[in-house]
Amino acid sequence: MTRTRSLRIDRIACTGQGLCAELLPELIHLDEWGYPVLKDRAVPARLHTHARRAVGACPRLALRVEDAEP
Numbered sequence: 001m002t003r004t005r006s007l008r009i010d011r012i013a014c015t016g017q018g019l020c021a022e023l024l025p026e027l028i029h030l031d032e033w034g035y036p037v038l039k040d041r042a043v044p045a046r047l048h049t050h051a052r053r054a055v056g057a058c059p060r061l062a063l064r065v066e067d068a069e070p
Contacts, residue, residue, distance in 0.1 A: 004068040005043040007051065009036055014062035023054040042068065 007027060016034040026047055028036045043051045043065060055063045 005048065005051070005065050006041040006068040007038055007043055008041070008064045008066055009038065010060075010062040010064070011035075013060045015060050017059055019057050019059065020054045020063050023057055024050050027051070028054070036063070 014035060016030075016036075018030050018034050018036070020036050021028045021030045024047070027039050027043065029039060031037050048065075051065050055065055
């Protein structure tokens with residue numbers, strides 16, 4: 001059984017540096033002010049590694065990958 005994971009953005013902590021969108025453009029794009037917007041919260045299995053890299057690179061720790069609720 002494959003675990004479903006989802007992305008979460010802490011909008012208060014985020015300062016809009018945009019690194020997450022560079023590392024994970026399949027799921028994140030930037031709005032007109034440079035803040036991330038999720039295209040889809042669900043993280044496909046093929047993107048788990050990329051999502052973890054984006055989370056680890058966030059300078060404000062504003063991006064998380066969580067197990068999705070059933």
